[in-house]
Amino acid sequence: MYRTHTCGELRAQDKGKEVKLAGWVNARRDHGGVIFIDLRDRYGLTQVAFDPKRSKDAWKIADSVRPEYVVQVTGTVRHRPKGMVNKKIDTGEVEVDGNGIDVLHKAKTPPFEINTDEEVNEDVRLEYRYLDLRGERMKNNVIARAKIAKFIRNFLDERDFVEIETPILTKSTPEGARDFIVPSRQQPGKFYALPQSPQQYKQLLMVAGMDRYYQLPRCFRDEDHRGDRQAEFTQLDLEMSFVERDDVLNLAEELFTSLVTKLYPHKKLLKKPWPRLSYDEVVLTYGTDRPDLRFGLEIVELSDEARGGGFAVFDDALSHGGVVRAIAATGAASFSRSQIDELSEYVKEFGAKGLAYIVVEEKGLKSPILKFLGEERAKSIVKKTGAAPGDIVFFGAGPEGVVRESMGELRTELGRRLNLIDRNLLAAAFIIDFPLFEERKEDGHYAPSHHMFTAPRPEDIKLLDSDPHKVRSWQYDMVWNGYEVGGGSIRIHDAEVQQKIFDLIGFSEERTNEFSHMLRAFDFGAPPHGGIAPGLDRIVMILQDEPNIREVIPFPKNQRSEDRMMGAPSPVEPTQLKEAHIKVVKEA
Numbered sequence: 001m002y003r004t005h006t007c008g009e010l011r012a013q014d015k016g017k018e019v020k021l022a023g024w025v026n027a028r029r030d031h032g033g034v035i036f037i038d039l040r041d042r043y044g045l046t047q048v049a050f051d052p053k054r055s056k057d058a059w060k061i062a063d064s065v066r067p068e069y070v071v072q073v074t075g076t077v078r079h080r081p082k083g084m085v086n087k088k089i090d091t092g093e094v095e096v097d098g099n100g101i102d103v104l105h106k107a108k109t110p111p112f113e114i115n116t117d118e119e120v121n122e123d124v125r126l127e128y129r130y131l132d133l134r135g136e137r138m139k140n141n142v143i144a145r146a147k148i149a150k151f152i153r154n155f156l157d158e159r160d161f162v163e164i165e166t167p168i169l170t171k172s173t174p175e176g177a178r179d180f181i182v183p184s185r186q187q188p189g190k191f192y193a194l195p196q197s198p199q200q201y202k203q204l205l206m207v208a209g210m211d212r213y214y215q216l217p218r219c220f221r222d223e224d225h226r227g228d229r230q231a232e233f234t235q236l237d238l239e240m241s242f243v244e245r246d247d248v249l250n251l252a253e254e255l256f257t258s259l260v261t262k263l264y265p266h267k268k269l270l271k272k273p274w275p276r277l278s279y280d281e282v283v284l285t286y287g288t289d290r291p292d293l294r295f296g297l298e299i300v301e302l303s304d305e306a307r308g309g310g311f312a313v314f315d316d317a318l319s320h321g322g323v324v325r326a327i328a329a330t331g332a333a334s335f336s337r338s339q340i341d342e343l344s345e346y347v348k349e350f351g352a353k354g355l356a357y358i359v360v361e362e363k364g365l366k367s368p369i370l371k372f373l374g375e376e377r378a379k380s381i382v383k384k385t386g387a388a389p390g391d392i393v394f395f396g397a398g399p400e401g402v403v404r405e406s407m408g409e410l411r412t413e414l415g416r417r418l419n420l421i422d423r424n425l426l427a428a429a430f431i432i433d434f435p436l437f438e439e440r441k442e443d444g445h446y447a448p449s450h451h452m453f454t455a456p457r458p459e460d461i462k463l464l465d466s467d468p469h470k471v472r473s474w475q476y477d478m479v480w481n482g483y484e485v486g487g488g489s490i491r492i493h494d495a496e497v498q499q500k501i502f503d504l505i506g507f508s509e510e511r512t513n514e515f516s517h518m519l520r521a522f523d524f525g526a527p528p529h530g531g532i533a534p535g536l537d538r539i540v541m542i543l544q545d546e547p548n549i550r551e552v553i554p555f556p557k558n559q560r561s562e563d564r565m566m567g568a569p570s571p572v573e574p575t576q577l578k579e580a581h582i583k584v585v586k587e588a
C-alpha cells in the first residue's frame with residue numbers, strides 16, 4: 001500500500017495514528033536539526049517533521065531530498081505545538097512525526113517553482129504543462145471544469161436529454177471559419193473535414209426522432225488564436241425537437257442559473273430572469289452585440305440634437321449620413337489631460353478620427369468645442385446624456401459603423417478605467433432578433449449572420465424575395481460579462497426554405513449538392529427543432545475569473561497554434577505523406 005491517507009486528509013482527530021503518505025516535496029526546511037517537509041498531492045499539503053532523535057536514517061534521507069522529489073513517508077500524527085498551527089491549509093492543525101522516508105523518484109530542478117507568485121513565461125508553462133498543472137491555480141481550474149461538465153450532464157440527463165457522440169472525421173460544416181482537413185488514404189485526393197461544430201449531425205438526430213440531444217464535443221476552426229479563441233475548443237452542444245425559441249432559452253437559463261447558484265454561490269447574477277434584448281437595441285446602446293452589462297455607461301443617440309449646431313465635426317458627419325452619439329462617463333472629470341489623450345488614441349484604433357468631450361463641473365461646462373456648439377445647445381446635449389457634475393461626456397461622430405464600434409470599445413475601456421466592474425457579478429443576457437443576413441457582399445450575395453440552417457421568422461419569410469436584408473431570424477446569443485458564451489437558433493426544417501437560403505447565399509448547384517443530405521433528410525419528415533451551443537471554455541474562464549481560455553484548458557495551444565509540450569504541428573515521415581497522397585510544396 002503506497003499510502004493510508006492523502007496529503008489533504010489528516011485532521012486533529014487523527015492524532016496518534018500511524019500513517020503512510022506519498023506525494024511531491026513542495027518544500028524542505030531545516031530548523032535547527034529538525035527537517036520539515038511539506039508533502040503535496042492533488043488533495044493538499046501535509047507537514048512532516050524528521051527529528052534525528054527519532055530516526056537518524058530517515059533524517060538523513062529527508063536531508064537529501066529536493067523540491068519535486070516523489071517520496072513516501074511513514075510516521076505518527078501529532079498536534080502542532082501552540083502558535084504553530086497553519087490556518088491557511090486544511091491539515092494545518094497537525095503534522096506527521098516522521099520515522100521513515102523512501103525516495104520513489106528523484107526530480108530535476110523544475111524550470112519554474114510550482115505555485116510561485118512570480119510570473120512565468122507562458123510558453124515555458126505550456127512546454128512543461130504537467131508541472132504547471134501541479135500548481136493550485138491550474139489544478140483548481142481543471143477540477144472546476146470537470147465539476148461544471150458533470151453538473152451539465154446531470155442536469156440534462158434528468159431532463160431526458162441523450163448524450164450522443166458524432167464523428168470527428170466528417171465533412172465540412174461551415175460556421176464561418178476555415179476547416180481543418182484530413183487526407184484520405186483510401187481515396188486519393190479526397191479529404192475529411194474536422195467539424196466546426198456538430199450542427200448538421202444534431203439536426204439529423206432530430207430528424208431521427210431522438211428529440212433531445214446533447215454532448216460536450218470538441219469543435220475545430222482553423223482561425224487565429226486569441227484570448228477567448230482556440231482552434232480546438234469545447235461546446236455544450238444541444239438540440240431539441242418541437243420547441244420554440246423561448247423553450248430553448250428557458251432551458252439554457254435554468255441550466256446555467258442553477259449551475260452558478262450551486263457551484264459558484266459567491267457569484268451574483270445581475271438579473272433574474274436574464275434580460276432578452278433585441279439585437280438592434282443592444283448595438284445602439286452598447287455598440288456591440290455582446291455587451292458587458294455589469295455597468296451602465298449607455299451610449300446615447302444625439303444626431304438630432306447635434307444637427308446644425310455649428311461644430312464642423314458633427315455637422316460634417318451628419319451631412320454625410322453619419323451619426324453623433326455620446327457616453328456620459330461617470331466620475332471621469334478626474335481624468336488628466338493625458339488620460340483623455342490616451343482615450344482619444346484608443347478610439348482611433350477603431351476608425352474614429354478623434355474624441356470630442358465636454359467636462360461637466362459644478363460651475364458649468366468646460367470644453368474646447370463649447371465655442372462652436374454654443375452654451376445652450378451644449379447644455380441640452382449634456383442633459384440628454386444624463387451627465388452630472390464630475391462626469392465627462394465623450395462624443396463619437398462619423399459613419400454609423402465606425403461610431404458604433406468605437407463608442408462600444410470606448411465604453412468597455414471606460415468601465416475598466418473607472419473601476420465600474422464588479423468581478424463577482426455575472427451579467428447574463430440573451431440577445432435576440434438578429435437579422436438573418438449580414439450586410440450584403442460585393443458579389444450581391446448574402447452571408448448568414450449565424451449559419452445557413454437558422455430559420456427566418458415566419459412573418460418575414462415573404463421578405464426573402466423582396467428585401468432579404470430586412471428578414472429577422474430566430475437566432476439568439478447567450479452573453480455573459482461582455483463575452484459571447486453561446487449561440488443557437490430555431491432551424492429551418494423545410495427543404496424549400498433551406499434551398500432558398502442556399503440561393504441567397506449564392507451557393508452553386510455543386511455546393512448545394514454538398515448539403516443534399518440535409519435537404520433529403522428534411523423530405524423524410526423533419527420536426528420543428530432548435531438548439532444552442534454554449535462554449536464550455538469561455539464559461540469556465542468567466543466562472544473561474546481567468547483572463548483567457550488557455551488557463552482553463554488542460555492542454556491548450558499557444559498564440560501560434562503550437563502545442564509546445566508535444567511539439568505539434570510537426571513534420572511527418574515521407575512514407576506517411578506518400579500514403580496520404582500528399583506532396584508538400586515548401587514556400588521559399
Ligand code: ASP
Nearest residue numbers: 197199487488531532533
Ligand atoms: N452550431 C452553432 C455554433 O457552433 C450553434 C448552434 O446553432 O446550435 O455556433
